[in-house]
Amino acid sequence: xxxxxxxxxxxxxxxxLQVACASCNLRELCLPLGLSTNDLDRLDTLVNRRRxxxxxxxxxxxxxxxxxxxxVRTGFFKTSVTSExxxxxxxxxxxxxxxxxxxxxxxxxxxxDATALEDSSVCVINYADLESxxxxxxxxxxxxxxxxxREIVRDQGVMxxxxxxxxxxxxxxxxxxxxxxxxxxxxxxxxxxLRMTREEIGSYLGLKLETVSRTFSxxxxxxxxxxxxxxxxxxxxxxxxxMVANATR
Amino acid sequence: xxxxxxxxxxxxxxxxLQVACASCNLRELCLPLGLSTNDLDRLDTLVNRRRxxxxxxxxxxxxxxxxxxxxVRTGFFKTSVTSExxxxxxxxxxxxxxxxxxxxxxxxxxxxDATALEDSSVCVINYADLESxxxxxxxxxxxxxxxxxREIVRDQGVMxxxxxxxxxxxxxxxxxxxxxxxxxxxxxxxxxxLRMTREEIGSYLGLKLETVSRTFSxxxxxxxxxxxxxxxxxxxxxxxxxMVANATR
DNA sequence: CGAAACTTTGACAAACGTCAACACAGGTGG
DNA sequence: CCACCTGTGTTGACGTTTGTCAAAGTTTCG
Numbered sequence: 303x304x305x306x307x308x309x310x311x312x313x314x315x316x317x318x319l320q321v322a323c324a325s326c327n328l329r330e331l332c333l334p335l336g337l338s339t340n341d342l343d344r345l346d347t348l349v350n351r352r353r354x355x356x357x358x359x360x361x362x363x364x365x366x367x368x369x370x371x372x373x374v375r376t377g378f379f380k381t382s383v384t385s386e387x388x389x390x391x392x393x394x395x396x397x398x399x400x401x402x403x404x405x406x407x408x409x410x411x412x413x414x415d416a417t418a419l420e421d422s423s424v425c426v427i428n429y430a431d432l433e434s435x436x437x438x439x440x441x442x443x444x445x446x447x448x449x450x451x452r453e454i455v456r457d458q459g460v461m462x463x464x465x466x467x468x469x470x471x472x473x474x475x476x477x478x479x480x481x482x483x484x485x486x487x488x489x490x491x492x493x494x495x496l497r498m499t500r501e502e503i504g505s506y507l508g509l510k511l512e513t514v515s516r517t518f519s520x521x522x523x524x525x526x527x528x529x530x531x532x533x534x535x536x537x538x539x540x541x542x543x544x545m546v547a548n549a550t551r
Numbered sequence: 552x553x554x555x556x557x558x559x560x561x562x563x564x565x566x567x568l569q570v571a572c573a574s575c576n577l578r579e580l581c582l583p584l585g586l587s588t589n590d591l592d593r594l595d596t597l598v599n600r601r602r603x604x605x606x607x608x609x610x611x612x613x614x615x616x617x618x619x620x621x622x623v624r625t626g627f628f629k630t631s632v633t634s635e636x637x638x639x640x641x642x643x644x645x646x647x648x649x650x651x652x653x654x655x656x657x658x659x660x661x662x663x664d665a666t667a668l669e670d671s672s673v674c675v676i677n678y679a680d681l682e683s684x685x686x687x688x689x690x691x692x693x694x695x696x697x698x699x700x701r702e703i704v705r706d707q708g709v710m711x712x713x714x715x716x717x718x719x720x721x722x723x724x725x726x727x728x729x730x731x732x733x734x735x736x737x738x739x740x741x742x743x744x745l746r747m748t749r750e751e752i753g754s755y756l757g758l759k760l761e762t763v764s765r766t767f768s769x770x771x772x773x774x775x776x777x778x779x780x781x782x783x784x785x786x787x788x789x790x791x792x793x794m795v796a797n798a799t800r
Numbered sequence: 801c802g803a804a805a806c807t808t809t810g811a812c813a814a815a816c817g818t819c820a821a822c823a824c825a826g827g828t829g830g
Numbered sequence: 831c832c833a834c835c836t837g838t839g840t841t842g843a844c845g846t847t848t849g850t851c852a853a854a855g856t857t858t859c860g
Contacts, residue, residue, distance in 0.1 A: 383707045389798045391711040405707065407700035414707060433693060437686055444682060450699040451656035457706035458632045458654065458663060462640040464713035465757035469848070499806065508714035510849055515808055531807065531857070549638045718816070749839065759817055764840055780825080780839065 322346050331399030331486065332373050333427070333449065337441050345442065348435055349373070351426040355418040361402060363415045368406025370426050374398050377422020378497040381405075382505070383414045392506040393460075395419075395480075395498060398487055403429075404453055419497040464508045466549075472507040473517045474542040477527075481536060491539075496532040571595050580648030580735065581622050582676070582694060590690050597684055598622070600675040604667040610651060612664045617655025619675050623647050626671020627746040630654075631754070632663045641755040642709075644668075644729075644747060647736055652678075653702055668746040713757045715798075721756040722766045723791040726776075730785060740788070745781040 323334045324342035334342055352375070355361050361372055364384060379396040393414060396402055405413040407429070436443035463475055481491035496503070500511040500518075507514070518534075521527040526542060528535035536542070572583045573591035583591055601624070604610050610621055613633060628645040642663060645651055654662040656678065685692035712721055730740035745752070749760040749767075756763065767783075770776040775791060777784035785791070 383711050385711060385796075385798070387796045387798045389711060389715045391707075391714045393707045393710050404700055405704050407696050408704050409697075413704045433689070433696070436692065437689065440682070440686065443685065443692075447656050447682070447699070448658075450696070450703070451653055452658075454699070454702055454706065455654050455657050455662045457703065457710070458640075458642045461642050461706070461709055461713060462632050462634060462638060464710060465640045465754065466638045500808095501806085505714065511807080512809085512850080513848060516848095519808070547634075547636045549634070549636045748837090760839080761818085761841085762816060765816095768840070 323349055326375075328373075328375070328399040333401065333442075333445060336445050336448075341439070341441050344435065344439060348431050349425045349427055351428075352423060353426055354421070354423045355379075357418055357420045357422075359418055361416040361418065361424065362406070362412045364412055366406075366412045368403065368410050368412055368429065370403065370428050371406075371432065372402040372416070372424040372426060374400050374402065375423045375425055378419045379416050379422060380419055380498060380502060380506075381414045381416050390505060392498075392502050394456075395506070397483060401449055401453075404450055419502075467546075468550075469507075469509055469513050469517050470520070471545055472509065473503075473514065473521070474545040476503065476507055477534070477536065478539065478542050478546065481539070492536045494534045494536065496534060572598055577622075577624070577648040582650065582698065585694050585697075586690050590688070593684065593688060594691065597680050598674045598676055600677075601672060602675055603670070603672045604628075606667055606669050606671075608667055610665040610667065610671075610673060611655070611661045613661055615655075615661045617652065617659050617661055617678065619652065619677050620655075620681065621651040621665070621673040621675060623649050623651065624672045624674055627668045628665050628671060629668055629747060629751060629755075630663045630665050639754060641747075641751050643705075644755070646732060650698055650702075653699055668751075716795075717799075718756075718758055718762050718766050719769070720794055721758065722752075722763065722770070723794040725752065725756055726783070726785065727788065727791050727795065730788070741785045743783045743785065745783060 322342075323329055323332075323345045324339060326332070326334070329335070329342070334345055337345065353361070353372070355377070361379065362368075374396050376398060379402060380392050381394045381396065381402065382390055382392045384390050396416075402416050402424070403412065432442075432446065436446060463472055467475065477494075481494060484494060485491035498506075500514045503509075504511045504514045509517075518527065518529045522529045524541075526536075526538045528537060571591075572578055572581075572594045573588060575581070575583070578584070578591070583594055586594065602610070602621070604626070610628065611617075623645050625647060628651060629641050630643045630645065630651065631639055631641045633639050645665075651665050651673070652661065681691075681695065685695060712724055716724065726743075730743060733743060734740040749763045752758075753760045753763045758766075767776065767778045770791075771778045773790075775785075775787045777786060
């Protein structure tokens with residue numbers, strides 16, 4: 303579905319506004335970042351399809367043919383890789399404005415699963431179209447390269463976390479990253495509702511779910527958080543910061 | 552330095568042969584992968600500079616301005632990230648044909664250090680030139696995207712290792728990955744000389760150097776390896792394989 | 801309302817890190 | 831050429847962190 307509101311109606315309903323990249327309120331967080339208004343119109347020719355993914359369903363799976371990238375519009379996803387022998391690792395959580403599917407470019411097949419953790423919707427970005435549009439459209443190409451590179455930098459940060467932090471530090475870093483991203487989207491960074499289970503957090507952080515649960519309880523006992531199952535209130539972000547920033551190892 | 556051997560001398564010395572991508576023996580492992588001979592000549596206009604990096608020196612550091620990518624010609628590198636508080640994590644080891652510097656695209660500054668673990672040389676690929684050449688050169692653009700995506704997939708594999716494997720499994724996976732890449736370059740996959748210290752291996756694998764050393768000794772006791780400091784002989788790759796493939800967690 | 805999925809907590813075990821001592825190799829300067 | 835120094839690697843004893851197993855409480859959803 304494309305934004306085809308006629309020029310005669312300058313004031314468009316919110317629903318319609320959200321359809322075009324140029325007027326999407328995620329444009330500062332998504333692929334359009336850094337593009338001019340003019341450029342955005344051309345980007346819209348690319349992003350011409352939407353897809354909804356119900357909670358628990360997968361947007362794509364490891365082994366699926368790769369044909370498109372997906373920008374999260376609403377909802378929340380996790381990506382996870384599974385080795386042949388069944389080892390499972392959550393590699394990231396994605397929220398509005400973040401891109402899914404970059405792993406698929408390498409071999410034209412996806413290398414991870416993307417699962418919706420709540421009812422979600424995505425913009426479908428046909429990859430062949432993106433490549434050909436990039437050919438004539440320097441700013442888009444550059445923007446896309448930056449996004450891929452940013453993902454590589456993010457992954458290096460996760461390696462640092464997994465390789466050098468202890469349980470408390472990992473959870474603190476996770477919470478701070480989450481609240482930061484939520485705040486960038488206009489949500490509260492103190493009253494947070496987790497979309498994932500303790501097991502999924504644990505998988506992402508290289509910990510067992512019991513360790514995650516215990517660490518939440520410990521943070522609560524210390525007055526850093528208020529924890530009611532998935533409802534988290536961050537009381538002392540500064541203390542979490544210091545935990546991450548003070549290497550004891 | 553560009554390859555300007557005249558047409559009148561079809562048989563060129565090996566030294567000169569190596570200068571052009573088209574005749575580089577790394578072309579199957581490097582950026583040129585998948586490009587036609589014709590395309591390769593155009594790629595050569597891009598790769599017009601070499602740089603040597605003595606053992607222990609850095610090719611680039613975190614915070615350096617980003618202007619170019621580097622393809623390893625000879626030698627061996629490590630990349631590592633350091634957090635503000637001094638935590639250090641080796642994020643990869645790079646050998647001939649592998650690309651360094653992709654992290655820099657995101658913010659025009661490097662986010663990791665690249666250190667030569669032995670006297671090394673690299674091809675300098677000016678990034679601005681790469682972007683503009685990609686504009687007119689579909690195959691190159693596609694090839695470059697695949698390389699970035701492959702890096703993302705590789706990173707996911709490291710996360711799986713760090714998040715879900717125990718010490719023995721990590722070291723086994725590390726050794727198998729190393730021997731596989733050495734074999735792809737025509738080196739022995741059984742008689743290996745490690746270019747990095749136990750501490751660097753440990754950092755990469757999220758283990759302390761003592762644990763790495765102990766695990767090497769254990770593998771030797773079990774007859775899987777012969778370990779003489781950095782000289783490793785792989786005696787039972789199959790047993791290492793099975794160790795990685797059999798999740799006990 | 802009841803089953804299933806998720807979370808919390810405790811007791812105990814295993815894996816890995818810490819600290820320390822010593823061995824070994826390579827390079828430098830006397 | 832040897833002595834020495836420094837960086838690196840090995841090994842042991844012990845401590846800490848995290849995982850494992852189990853039970854019970856809580857929420858969600860059909």
